[in-house]
Amino acid sequence: MTLPDLFASRSSRMKASEIRELLKLLDQPDIISFAGGIPDPALFPHEAFREAYATILSGPSANVALQYQVSEGYLPLRQWIAGEMGKLGVPCDEGNIFITSGSQQGLDYLGKLFLSPRDTALVTWPTYLGALQAFNAYEPHYERFNPTGGNMTPAAYRTVASQAGGRSKFIYLVPDFANPSGETLSRSEREGVLDLAAELDIAVIEDAPYQALRYSGKTVPPIMALDCARSGGIEKARTIYCGSFSKVLAPGLRVGWVCAPRAVIEKLVLAKQASDLHSPSINQLAIHHVAQTSYADQIAKCRTVYGARRDAILQALRSAMPRGAEWTEPEGGMFIWMTLPEHIDTVSLLARSIEEARVAFVPGHAFFADGSGRNSLRMSFTLADERAVTQGVPRFGELLAKVL
Amino acid sequence: MTLPDLFASRSSRMKASEIRELLKLLDQPDIISFAGGIPDPALFPHEAFREAYATILSGPSANVALQYQVSEGYLPLRQWIAGEMGKLGVPCDEGNIFITSGSQQGLDYLGKLFLSPRDTALVTWPTYLGALQAFNAYEPHYERFNPTGGNMTPAAYRTVASQAGGRSKFIYLVPDFANPSGETLSRSEREGVLDLAAELDIAVIEDAPYQALRYSGKTVPPIMALDCARSGGIEKARTIYCGSFSKVLAPGLRVGWVCAPRAVIEKLVLAKQASDLHSPSINQLAIHHVAQTSYADQIAKCRTVYGARRDAILQALRSAMPRGAEWTEPEGGMFIWMTLPEHIDTVSLLARSIEEARVAFVPGHAFFADGSGRNSLRMSFTLADERAVTQGVPRFGELLAKVL
Known part of the structure; x- marks a missing residue:
C-alpha cells in the first residue's frame, strides 16, 4: 500500500x-x-516595513518578536484591532480579537469548529473559492443562499439540511465588494441575512478582507455591527467577522484576525494551539508597528x-x-x-x-x-x-x- | 442556542x-x-536576523517577501533544507520538502490527512502533548507503542484498531531526545519501528525538532534515513519527517518543514492552500538568509x-x-x-x-x-x-x- x-x-x-x-x-x-x-x-x-523590522529587532522587543507567543496573538495588536472594529460600529475589546495567519486561516478554523460531515453551509452562488476549499476538508453539504432575495423558507432549509444528513451551521458571505462578484450588500440585505440566520438559529461568517477598499458610494455597516446593535452587544451576536491586513498592508506576513463573541474566540484559541501554536510573533509586532504609523x-x-x-x-x-x-x-x-x-x-x-x-x-x-x-x-x-x-x-x- | x-x-x-x-x-x-x-x-x-530583514526589505526581494507565495514554500529555502536532509542521510530534492508554520503545523496536517474518526494512532507512553492535541481534532483512538520492546503482535494491533472502529494509520514518535522523556532511540530500535510499521503497512511520523541538539554520545541516523536505505529511496519510504528551525534559530518566525515522498507533499500542499495559503513569505526568506550564514x-x-x-x-x-x-x-x-x-x-x-x-x-x-x-x-x-x-x-x- x-x-x-x-x-x-x-x-x-x-x-x-x-x-x-x-x-x-x-x-x-x-x-x-x-x-x-x-x-x-x-x-x-516598503519603507514602513523596513523601519518596523529594524526597530523591533533592535530593542528589548527583539526577544518578544523571536520567541513563542500566546495562541490568541500579540496583545497590543489585538487591542489596536479592537479599536478599529469599534470605529466600524462593533464595540468590543481584545478578548473578542483572535490573530490568524491571514483571514484564510479563520475560515479553516471556523469550518473545523462548526462542520461535521454532511452539515450544511449556506453560501452565495458564486462564492470565494478559498472558502469552499477551506470548508471542503470538513465534508459539508452546500446550499445556496441569495442575499438579494428568493431564498427558500427556513423550514425548507431545515428539510434539505436534514436530508443531507446534518443540520445548517452557518451562512458564509463576503458582503463588501465580494470575491468574485464585486457586489456589495445593502444595509437592508445585511439585515435580511441576520433575519434568516436568526430564524434558522445559525451563525453568520462575515468575510471582510476588502472592507476598507471602497472607491465610491457610501460605506455600509458590517453585518457584525448591525448584529451587535440588534442583539445587544457582541457577546450575544451570531456573527463572526474575519479581517485581513493582506490587501491594505501586505499579504506576505500572513496576518489577519477574527472578531467574535468570547465563547467562539476561546475555541479558536484551542484550535490554533493544536494546529500551529500561534501566528509568527515577529510579523504581529511588525503589522502593529506599521498599522499604527501607516494604516490610514x-x-x-x-x-x-x-x-x-x-x-x-x-x-x-x-x-x-x-x-x-x-x-x-x-x-x-x-x-x-x-x-x-x-x-x-x-x-x-x-x-x-x-x-x-x-x-x-x-x-x-x-x-x-x-x-x-x-x-x-x-x-x-x-x-x-x-x-x-x-x-x-x-x-x-x-x-x-x-x-x- | x-x-x-x-x-x-x-x-x-x-x-x-x-x-x-x-x-x-x-x-x-x-x-x-x-x-x-x-x-x-x-x-x-539577533544580529543575523536584523541583518536578514534589513537586506531582504532593501532590494528587489522586498516584493517577494511582502507578496503571496506558493503553498509549498520559498524554493531556495526548500532547496537548502533538501541539502541538509541529504547530510542526514536522506537523499531528496526540493520536491520532497514542504514548508510549515512550525513543525506543529506538520502534525496538524498529517492528522488531517491520515485520521478518520476512530482510526488508530500508535504513540509512545508518554508522548509530546502538542502531537496529541493536533491529532485529537481528528478523533483518533490511541494505542501504545513501545520502541524499546514489549509491543503487541501486528495481528493484535490490527484487532484492537478494528475494535476501535477504524484501522491503524501511523506510528508517531520523537526519536531524538524526546519531549517529554529525553530519551533517544538506538539504531536497532529505529529499525524495529520500521519493521513494525512495515508489518502493519502504516506510516511513521518522525518528529525531529531537537535532532541537531546533541550534547554527548554518537549521532543516530534519522528513521527516515534508515527507511530510505532499506526501501530504495525516499519515494518508496513510509516515513514522514517533521523538522523545525524553532529550537536552533528562533520559534517566533514559525518556520518548520516536512520531508516526505512527493505523493504526501502534494496532499500537504493542498491542505495548506485550504488552511492558510502559505507560511509567511518574509520569514521564509529571513530563515533562508540566517540559515545560510549562521546555522552551523x-x-x-x-x-x-x-x-x-x-x-x-x-x-x-x-x-x-x-x-x-x-x-x-x-x-x-x-x-x-x-x-x-x-x-x-x-x-x-x-x-x-x-x-x-x-x-x-x-x-x-x-x-x-x-x-x-x-x-x-x-x-x-x-x-x-x-x-x-x-x-x-x-x-x-x-x-x-x-x-x-
Missing part, C-alpha cells in the same frame, strides 16, 4: 484548484492577465490607485464589450464579474483567449459550489496598468464579438 | 491543556521554573550552552534527589523526565512544590494518551541558570525527601 492509500476520506475533498493550475501557465510576458487576485506590490509600504495612509493610497484602475477598466469595458456581455460595477475591492450568454463555456474561452487575444481571466465555475456558472468569469483590476486597459480589454472585446 | 452549541463534535476534543493553564501561574519572579519548554532567548541570533554556528552555540546546563542539572540532581526518584539522562534536547514512586501524584506535588519549594515543573500525566503516568514529571533545563541549579534543585530535593 502507498501512503496516500492510508489517507482519510476527507483528503479526497482536497483537490488542486483548476484555477490555481491555470494561473501557473500565465507567466509569459506578452499575456495580459486579469486573473490573479493579488495586490499591486508597488503599493506595499495606506488605505488612502490603495483607494486612489485601485479606484482609478477600476474607473479605467470599466470605461474600457463599456467601449469594447459586445452586446451579450454583462458585468458588475464594483464600488471597491479587486474584482469585476462578467456574465456571458449561456452557450459560452469560459474554460474553453480562456484557452482561446490566451491563444488569440493573449488575455487571461479566471473562469467562473470554480466559484460555484455546484460547479455551475460556466458562462461567467472574473477579472481583477488591481494590476491593470494602461496597457492592460488600452490593449487587453479591446483585444478581449474583439474575441468576444467573434464568439457571442 | 449559543454559537458553541453549533460546534462540531470534534470541538469537544479541543481542550485547554491543564499544563498550559498551570504555566500561566508561574510568572512570580521568586519561582524557579523548570516547566517551560522554550529556547533561551539569549541564544537567538547556532547549532554549536546551543550545544555548548545547553550541554553545560544539562551537565549542571544532572549533577545537582545526583546530589539532591532522595532515593526513590529516578530520572533520564538525555544526550541532547531540552528535557529530563523524572519518575517517582507510584503513590505520588505530581499534580498535587506541583501545588505543594510551588508553595513550599517555589519550584515548578510539568506534571507528567498530560503526556499520556490514557491519562496515566501521574507519578512522573518533566523538567526543562534550557533556562536553568546557576540559581536554578544551586537553589532550585536542592529545594525540590528537600521537598521530595519529605514526601517520598
